[in-house]
Amino acid sequence: MKMIRSMLALSLLTGFSTAAMAENIAVTGGTAYTKGGYGKVENATVLIADGKIQSVTAAGAVPDGYKVIDAAGKIVTVGLMVSETTLGLTEVGFSAGIDDGSVKGDTSIPLDATDGINPDSVLIPVTRIEGVTRAYTGLEGTKDMWLGQGAVIHLGNGPDLVVKRHAALGLELDEGAASSNGGSRVALWYAVRSKLDGAKTGGKDDKDDKEKKDAKPDPEKDVLARVLKGEQPLLVEADRASDIRKVIELKKAYGVKVILYGAAEAWRVADELAAAQIPVIVNPVQNLPGSFDTLGATQENAARLHKAGVKIALVGLGTDNARLMPQYAGNAVANGLPWEAAMDAMTVNPAEMFGVADSYGTLEAGKDADVVVWSGDPLELSSAPEHVLIKGEEIPLVSRQTKLAERYHPVSRAPEYKR
Amino acid sequence: MTRWKASAHRRLAGGIAVAAVAVTLAACSPEGERQPFVGIDKDPFPSTYTPLESQTTLIINANIYDGKGGEIEGGAILMEGGKIKAVGQSIAAPDGAKVIDAAGRWVTPGIIDVHSHLGVYPSPSVSSHSDGNEVGEPVTADAWVEHSNWPQDPGFWRAAAGGITALQLLPGSANLVGGRSVTLKNVPGRTGQDMKFPGAPYGMKMACGENPKRVYGSGDNNVLHRPSTRMGNVAGYRQAWADAQNYSREWKKYEADYKAGKNVLPPKRDLKLETLAGVLDGEILVHMHCYRADEMATMIDVMKEFNYQIASFQHAVEAYKIADKLAENKICGAMWADWWGFKMEAFDGIRENIPFMHEAGACAIVHSDDDLGIQRLNQEAAKALSDGQRAGVKITKAEAWQWLSLNPAKSLGIAEKTGSLEVGKDADVVLWSANPYSVYAKADVTFVDGAVTYDRHDPAKRPVSDFELGQPGEGDMK
CATH class of the missing domain: 2.30.40.10 (Urease, subunit C, domain 1)
Incomplete structure (x- = not known):
């Protein structure tokens, strides 16, 4: 109670x-x-x-x-956009009630992240007062490799934060996904192709009117149909160069739109990614072989991809510190990415990648006015x-954090009376 | 387990009973043959560290933060024989010295991270490498983290590229008492002992709050299902200290009796209690994972009850709520600049935690607890500094560098040797490409004991771990 x-x-x-x-x-x-x-x-x-x-x-x-x-x-x-979060879905992630960013049930593909978004999350003020005004938000875990459909949200005044539903269909194709989907990449890829093939051949468009009328609703196939028509991109997580090559093949074979995420070794496949017009979401500070998937990780990943002509976007540190994205962008610049490209990667690039460029991403007439006035260079630590x-x-x-800081500065006998 | 042992020790400690046992023992010994005195080797895994080869090096035209709060514009520093020989505005180059013109660049003491799990949770982080938490019972003071350290963790050399010259490896925070820490020079070697900071005291890791009660409370790791609450945590620490007091008394009595000429046998060694007793004797420093202000306050009382000193609270996310108490009790807070929110005890994190501690006169430390964070602790200090200044805390960049070198060195008991640019100290030094409070600054050269451990512009001076050899990305600019 x-x-x-x-x-x-x-x-x-x-x-x-x-x-x-x-x-x-x-x-x-x-x-x-x-x-x-x-x-x-x-x-x-x-x-x-x-x-x-x-x-x-x-x-x-x-x-x-x-x-x-x-x-x-x-x-x-322009207000910044973080390209991968669970904002609005995760409050306190660990041992503190449910985390709507992770699903334990069997369904995955048709899930819609907007069903769980809480505009009163304390993370939203914490994030937006650091200049982040937009985010992609979606599930980070399900029982299989499909992460449901994420959304683009704004971090302004609610109650409705959703800018675009069904902005992407998440798909994990890394070592972790292989581990929990048959224990091998061989099983993982077969399962993914089977799912896409099933949607392709069994789509409602192939059936006559009578069949269409009698068919039971199949939300999974509806989602996959949108993906196969190129209306909804796949947001694919993969790190190892060989896996990324497979993702490029997948795009070619099925004619789907792909956004690559994680992508530690993407620089090793940069020219192929550029040719295939696959944009990449990068964590610019990842430079350790955390697994055998990421042996080639380097802080120059963003710079090398950009140089090869790949469109890039960025993230911060998970969701509670998604706000650190400008610092990470600064690190990308320190490792060779042009400053202008880093700013693009936090604004206009994700707007285009996630299909919201008509309303957000630049300070052009008619766009939503997400505007940040910075004390100095947005990437610099003192700004x-x-x-x-x-x-x-x-x-x-103002956020819960700024209120706590004010309450305890200076400390007092009973801060509970101070608001 | 702990409780059973405790009762056993209490029995032994009963004055009359012990005397009776001793008499019996003496009576059993052969006439005239006195047992040899049994002492305990306190350094059974000695450091085999030797400095890398160095040459006399003079850096000139450098902007210097000395780590004690001072700053020299366009100054110079001379490193000779592994030590800092001179620091000042202008120093004449000795014959044969290598001279580096650092115009437009900065020089600082090397960064010391007091909270790292490199080597014990190394990259790649596969289950075979998961060596940081000895779960199984809440008090594992007998575990020494150096025995988990894999010196081929590539993370050490990424950290060198971020200006790290020394670091403390800690066991994880699953246990009430996790075991002994070890302090390392961040220098490559064949064995963990090759990295061990000579003469550095041992530390001991303890943990408050959510982790121990979760790990043991479910019963998966401990059939006693305790602790499962915060009060159970505190009961666990107190009983462990009480047992250690008793153990310490037994050994002291043995030593006194032996010195008095009695023919006595030593008490049985207990490796857990030995470490805890080392804390009570002031030889081992306590570094305690603790987020919440109320729990830190409780631990200050436990510290007073058992008469030991807590060197640092680790993470100390709510230190700002009791900064005055931490200052008064001379306990450092080792903190993140802005991590928060991932669990309830981190929910009250604020961006001004570090500067508010500093303002209260407490010992503030920037720490990482992370293999990526350790690579840019200067950036963490920069954020904390800026956030503090915006909140009205008066502090300079030169003063803030104490958070990265001298305060960490103090908390690890190595401040006589490193942590500031003072004549006679180890030449643990970083040459930065720009002001290190800028996001665009990189460590150009990192020196440990005057030797180059990392040089951004010289591939031959960028260590590559055994693990990375022959694999994608070997020797790449990371």
Whole structure:
């Protein structure tokens, strides 16, 4: 009972999003990067109305009725997107109730991550006040190799955070997946091909009207049909170079769209990935042979992929520290990735990869106004966001963590009275 | 197990009973033949470390953080015979010295990570390599982590590329008492003993909170199903200390009796109690995994009850709530900059934990507990510094370097030898490509005892572990 009460209190505490009507806002005087790391505009005036970007102009005038955010001497960018998380699904992952990011039942392919997303998660304010305004979120574990259908969410005011349902179908094709699906890659790949082949030959489109009418609903085949038509990408986890080559073959054989994730040895297959137009989500700091899949891991992975012409996107440290992505991007730059490419990898690239570029990813007219004003270079450790706007609404830079820090600085006899 | 042994020892400790036993023993000995004195070798696995070959090296035009809070712009440091020979604004080059012009670059003491599982949870992290937690019973003070250390873990050399010159390997946090730690120089060798920091005292790992009660409470690892609660944890520590006190008394009595000329036999050695008694004697330092403020406060009371010193709380995610108490009791906090939230006892993590500890006058340490994190502890310090400054804590970059070298060295009992750039100390030094608080900075050269352990620009000076030979990525820029 007591536990339930305190959990309730917690969810009330985090509900400081009083979804205000989007006001007209002008962000003035900063150095804006309108397209990833490109499209630099000095002394930029960014005009925002109805939650959308209206214009970005050098020294542009501010019309009447706009609230002005002074960004003089600051850097202005698109809000960042982390390309792999369980945000909204995982609260406290370990020994603390269920984790909606992991599924124990038998079904996997048709599962829809948006069924579990909690807009009141304390991780969302913790993450967004660090400049992350979008994320791909999806299951990280099921009974088999399929991880269900993930979504792109925004981290602004709820209750509805979903930007795109069915943004991808997750598929693990690494050593871990082989281990739990027959104990061998040989069994794993047979199972994956069988599933795709089954959907291909048994699709509803092949049947006559009578058959269609009589057929039982088959949500799994519906998902796979979308994948096979190229409407929904496969988000494939693989690390070993040989596995990545198999993924390239898979894409060719089935004509599916593929986004590669993990990809520790992707640099060894960089030219083939570029030719196959497979974008890659990289953890830029991974450089240890954590398993026999990742012997070739290096911090230069991102730089080498980019140089070969592969489109890349980035992650942070898991979900609770997805917010560390800019630091990781900085490490990628320190290891040879151009700064501009690192910024692309956190904005416009994932927007394109996950099919949300029509509404997010750049500071172009008509896009959702996810705008961050940084105290300095967004990748630098000394920098921090000073203003965060998501879909045109300014987000208070407050989280459960900032409240705790204030409560205990300085320490007092009974901090419980301090709010 | 522990409880059974405890009662056995209590029986032996009863004054009259012991005297009676001793008399009986003396009576049984052959006339005139006194038993030899039995002493305990406290260093049965001695360090075989020798410094790598070095040459006299002078670094000039360097911006220097000395690790004690000082800073020299455009200064110089001279390393000779493995030691720091001089630090200052300008130093004349001795004959034959290698001179490195560090214009635009920075020099700092080597980073010391007080919390690593490299070698004991090495890469690749396959089950054959999982050697960090001796579960089975809650108190395994007899386990020595150096006996799990695989010196071919590639992680050591990635850490060298991040400026790590020394590190403490700790057993995991499954147990109430996990066993002895070992402090290493981060220098390649054929055996674990080749890496062992000469003269460094042993540490002992203990753990609060969720881990021990989960590991043992289910009964999978311990048929007694205890501890299964935090109060069970504390009962477990206290009984272990009580047993150690008793054991210590037995040995002291034996030594006194022997010195007094009595013909006595030594008590039976108990390797668990020997380590615990070493803590009570002040020879072994306690490093305790503890997240929550209330649990750290409890452990301070246990420490006072049994009259030992806790050198550090590891992780100490809620240290900011009791920073004053940690300062008063001279206990370091070894912390992450921003890890939080992965379990309940980490739920109250804040980004200002390290600077708030520093501000309270407590000993703050940046630690990793992670084979990737250990490669960029300078970045962790940079984040903590910036977060602290934004929260109004007045602290300079030069002062913050104490979190990375001198405070860790103090907590490991090696501050006389390393941790700051002072004449006579070991030449454990890093030359950085840029200000090491920048995300773009890289360690150009890492020196241990004046010898190059890693040189970013020289492939011949980038160690490759045996494991990586003949495999994809061998010798690559990692």
